[in-house]
Every structure is written in structure tokens, then in C-alpha cells.
Amino acid sequence: MDPFSDTLQRLREAFRSGRTRPAEFRAAQLKGLGRFLQDHKKLLQEALAQDLHKPVTESEISEISLAQGEVNLALRNLRTWMKDEKVTxxxxxxxxxxxxxKEPFGLVLIISPWNYPVNLTLVPLVGALAAGNCVVLKPSEISKNTEQVLAEVLPQYLDQNCFAVVQGGPEETGQLLKHKFDYIFFTGSPRVGKIVMAAATEHLTPITLELGGKNPCYVDDNCDPQTVANRVVWFRCYNTGQTCVAPDYVLCSPEMQERLLPAMQSAITRFYGDDPRSSPNLGRIINEKHFQRLQGLLGCGRVAIGGQSDERDRYIAPTVLVDVQQTEPVMQEEIFGPILPILNVRSLDEAIDFINCREKPLALYAFSTRNQVVKQVLARTSSGNFGGNDGFMFMTLNSLPFGGVGNSGMGKYHGKFSFDTFSHHRACLLAHSGLEKLKEIRYPPYSVCRLRMLLMAMETRCTIL
Structure with a gap:
């Protein structure tokens, strides 16, 4: 028996009935989602604390408030976004x-990850609902407490003829992907992204892939090391480093490294105290498997700061590695933990060459008091997102698109970009039913004179010999 066929059939029938198309219905669904976030904020915070030991401040800033902001923006602009767009x-x-x-695709599938299980599940959902789709939501089973809240509570706030949550692991996801959807939105690793894309290809299903990668952070010699350290440490250790846009390695000169290391130690101590393990502001690694992987990365290069770990608590200390070789595992895979390698380069050109020889990252950062240096990095590289003299604050702006390029993904969302992603942009031309005399220029028998007139009418430049 197929465990999903009845659910998917119910949702498809609801979409075909036209139920999701009116603005009033879409607004009601968005309001329901907003009420869910307001009514169960504490429940979501507790689930995030259980899954990731996430501090309340981080849960509020990067999970709940961002999702609520997307709901509010969509409600304010829904009718404007839905309007037909006139063209020249x-x-x-x-x-x-x-x-x-702007038409809804139909039945869409959203597969979300465990590291920001509220934000990365509900922000795409806002776009899908605003665009008038029926939605199957597949939250990550790894963040099991948040998954449970989303599966048991969220459907109470939405029309269950048009919305469903599917629980389970890779096996259930694989079974789900055998079905035909009208759109798939996936957030996760490039490895799994390839599997999802292959499944989508079977049905020629359009897809958005929000993937990860190794995000470079270039630090110029012309910097205040403490300012750079404060920003890089916070963004590296935010959510215990389990962030797809976190800086994954630093490129700087040996001289800057010597200035940066004590500044980073100072920042870590100010943020998390002399014993970061006891700090309420530092979370934990999601599970044993990821802990073991990160513990293995601590053997790369030389530990300059931190390096402590505790398997029982899934604790990894904020760690900085130096003397790292490009071939070591810490430079071959996305770290997804509070570990930051530093590699030395002799110049800006060498740093840019280093970045460009690798897969295009999801995010790229450059720090310098010289604007021309930041602008050079921006102009001479490619990445999904870019931050000059700061970390991933671009994530807080729903006026900016968020997405990867190449190995770090395809497609974009946030704000109106989410609405557009989940909408089919249908080209329409409605001609007058009469005025046939004006149309006769198009018909055979063809002539050079008629062709010239038609090309002029179509604003096409063409030389007739």
C-alpha cells in the first residue's frame, strides 16, 4: 500500500476545485500560520532547545520572528503580488x-532541514501559500521535537484539504519523491540535493535547491582585528556553527593571523565565558553522528583556540585551527559546527584565485577598511550571497533574494521572491475578436513589402536584400 496516495489525491482534488486561488483563501491560510507562530511561540522555543539547545534569543531572531515577518509581509502585499503584470x-x-x-503551480512539496527547522520550513511555506498552492510539508526527522510540533499542531491552523505534513526519514522521503509534484522546494546538502533533483527529473518537475558549501571569508591586512573577530566568531558559532551561510574558513596573511588569533580568543571569552560549555548562549551539536564527524575534524591542522569536546553532551568548543592543509577533511567538506580553519594567502589576488578554483559557495565574506578591496572581491568572484564587513545579516532582509549558485543551489526565495518562486508566470495575450483587416498583413501570400511592414510593426530590425 502506498502510504501517501490518499493524502496527495485529496490535495490534488482540492487544488483542481479552485479552492486555493482566491486572495481571501490565501490570506486566511497566512493568518492561520501567523496565529500558529503567536500561539505556540513558547512550544517552538522549547522544541528548539530540546533539539539544538538553542538559546531563546537565537530562536526568536533567526527562527520565529523571521517566519512571522514573512507572514506579515505577504499579508500586506498579497493582492499587489497577485495582480496581472502589464507588459510593453x-x-x-x-x-x-x-x-x-501569476498562477499557482498546484501541489508542491517542501523538504526542510534540521538546523533551522522553523525558519527553513515555514518561510518557504509562506511563499507557497501566498501563491495559492496546496502543500505537502516534509520537516526533518532529525530535529524530532520541532518536527512533532509542526506535524501535530500546525495542521490545526490550516485547511487540511489543502495542506499536509509528512513525517519520517530517508525511506519515507524516497517514497514521497516517487510521486509527481508540480513543484519541489528542497533545503539541505548538495549530496541529497542531487537525489531530489534526479527524482524531480523523472516527472520534469521544476525545483528549487537551497544547498550549502564552504563559504570563504577573506580578511585584508587593513582591518581592525577585534572588530573582525567579534563578527566572524559570532557568525561562526551562531546556532553552534550549524548554519549553511556561516563563514567556513578564513583567508588572510600570516601577519593578520597573528593579530586575529588573540582577538578571536577575546571574543569567544566575552561571548561565552571562560568555560563555553557552561554558557547558556552556546548550543549543542544536533546528534551523535554529526558530533563524531566534527570530532574527527578537530584533528586537522593545529588547534590554536579551543578544541575541547564532550561526547556525552555533544559539546564542541568554539575552535580555531591553523596550519591547515587544503587536502585535509576540514577543507573538503562543509563543517557545520563551531570550528574555523585559517589558511594563509600572500595577497588579495591569491585569495581570489583560491576561491575561484573551488565550487561556488552559498555565501562569501570580505573584511577590509578599504572599500576597493571589498568591491574587488565582489566583482571578481561568484556566490549565492555576499557580505562585506559583516556576516549573514543579509538573511534578515526580505527585500533581498536568498539562494545559491552552481553547487550551492538554484532558485531563490524570501519576501516577494518566495511568491514568485511558487508561482508560474503565465504569458497572456488577449486579442480583439474583430479588426481582421489589420491582421491580414500576416497572412500568405507573402511579399517583401508585407514582410517589411510586419517587421516594423513587431519592432524587429532586419535587412531585406
């Missing part, structure tokens, strides 16, 4: 109506 016309179509209609 040529002379041949001046008497016609030409526009883009």
Missing part, C-alpha cells in the same frame, strides 16, 4: 491586452 507591446499588438498572470 509592439505596434502589431497595440490594440491587444498583454500581461503576465
Amino acid at each position: 507591446k509592439n505596434l502589431a499588438t497595440q490594440l491587444d491586452s498583454a500581461f503576465i498572470r
Whole structure:
């Protein structure tokens, strides 16, 4: 027996009935999602604390408030976003109506990860609901407490003929992907992203992939080391480093490294105390498997700061590694933990060459008091997102698209970009039913004179010999 066929059939029938298309219905669903976030904020905070030992401040800033902000933005702008978008016309179509209609795809699948299990589940959901789709939500089973809240409580706030949550692990996800969806939105690793994309290809299903990668952070010699250390340490250790846009390694000169190390130690002590393990502001690694992987990375290079770990508590101290070789595991995989390698480069050009020889990252950072240095890094590299003299604060702006490029993903979302991602932009031209005499220029028998006139009407430049 297929465990999903009845659910998917119910949702498809609801979509075909036109139930999700009116603005009133979409707004009601968004309001329901907003009430869920307000009514169960404490429950979500407790689940995040159980799954990731996430501090309340981090849960509020990067999970709940961002999702609520997306709901509020969509509600304020929904009717504007839904309006047909008029386009310019040529002379041949001046008497016609030409526009883009934003239509829902239909039944969409959202597969979300464990590291930000509220944000990365509900922010795409906002776009899917605003665009008028029926949605199957597949939260991560690894963040099991948050998954349980989403599965048991969230459906009470949405129309269950148009929305469903599916629980389970890789086996259930694999079974789900055998079905045809009208759109798939996946957030996770490049390895799993390839599996999801292969499944989507079987049905020619359009897809958004929000993946990860190794995010470079170039630090110029012209910097205040303490300012850089404060920002890099906070963004590296935020959510215990389990962030897809966290700086994954630092490129700097040996001289800057010597200045940066004591500044980083100072920042770690100020943020998390002399014993970071006892700090309420530092979370824990999600599970035993990821802890063991990170503990193995501590053997790369030389530990300059931190390096302590405790398997019973899944604790990894904020750690800085130096003398790291490019071939070591810590430079071959996304770290996803509070470990930061530093590699030395002799110049800006060498740093840019180093970055460009690798897969395009999801995020890239550059620190310098010289604007031209930051602008050079921006101009001469490619990444999904870019931060100059700061970390991933671009994530807080729903006016900016968020997404990867190449190995770090495809597609974008946040704010109106989410609505557009989950909408089919349908090209429409409505012609007058009469005025046939004006159309005769298009018909055979063809002639050079008619061709010239038609090309002029279509605003096409062409030389007739």
C-alpha cells in the first residue's frame, strides 16, 4: 500500500476545485500560520532547545520572528503580488491586452532541514501559500521535537484539504519523491540535493535547491582585528556553527593571523565565558553522528583556540585551527559546527584565485577598511550571497533574494521572491475578436513589402536584400 496516495489525491482534488486561488483563501491560510507562530511561540522555543539547545534569543531572531515577518509581509502585499503584470507591446499588438498572470503551480512539496527547522520550513511555506498552492510539508526527522510540533499542531491552523505534513526519514522521503509534484522546494546538502533533483527529473518537475558549501571569508591586512573577530566568531558559532551561510574558513596573511588569533580568543571569552560549555548562549551539536564527524575534524591542522569536546553532551568548543592543509577533511567538506580553519594567502589576488578554483559557495565574506578591496572581491568572484564587513545579516532582509549558485543551489526565495518562486508566470495575450483587416498583413501570400511592414510593426530590425 502506498502510504501517501490518499493524502496527495485529496490535495490534488482540492487544488483542481479552485479552492486555493482566491486572495481571501490565501490570506486566511497566512493568518492561520501567523496565529500558529503567536500561539505556540513558547512550544517552538522549547522544541528548539530540546533539539539544538538553542538559546531563546537565537530562536526568536533567526527562527520565529523571521517566519512571522514573512507572514506579515505577504499579508500586506498579497493582492499587489497577485495582480496581472502589464507588459510593453509592439505596434502589431497595440490594440491587444498583454500581461503576465501569476498562477499557482498546484501541489508542491517542501523538504526542510534540521538546523533551522522553523525558519527553513515555514518561510518557504509562506511563499507557497501566498501563491495559492496546496502543500505537502516534509520537516526533518532529525530535529524530532520541532518536527512533532509542526506535524501535530500546525495542521490545526490550516485547511487540511489543502495542506499536509509528512513525517519520517530517508525511506519515507524516497517514497514521497516517487510521486509527481508540480513543484519541489528542497533545503539541505548538495549530496541529497542531487537525489531530489534526479527524482524531480523523472516527472520534469521544476525545483528549487537551497544547498550549502564552504563559504570563504577573506580578511585584508587593513582591518581592525577585534572588530573582525567579534563578527566572524559570532557568525561562526551562531546556532553552534550549524548554519549553511556561516563563514567556513578564513583567508588572510600570516601577519593578520597573528593579530586575529588573540582577538578571536577575546571574543569567544566575552561571548561565552571562560568555560563555553557552561554558557547558556552556546548550543549543542544536533546528534551523535554529526558530533563524531566534527570530532574527527578537530584533528586537522593545529588547534590554536579551543578544541575541547564532550561526547556525552555533544559539546564542541568554539575552535580555531591553523596550519591547515587544503587536502585535509576540514577543507573538503562543509563543517557545520563551531570550528574555523585559517589558511594563509600572500595577497588579495591569491585569495581570489583560491576561491575561484573551488565550487561556488552559498555565501562569501570580505573584511577590509578599504572599500576597493571589498568591491574587488565582489566583482571578481561568484556566490549565492555576499557580505562585506559583516556576516549573514543579509538573511534578515526580505527585500533581498536568498539562494545559491552552481553547487550551492538554484532558485531563490524570501519576501516577494518566495511568491514568485511558487508561482508560474503565465504569458497572456488577449486579442480583439474583430479588426481582421489589420491582421491580414500576416497572412500568405507573402511579399517583401508585407514582410517589411510586419517587421516594423513587431519592432524587429532586419535587412531585406
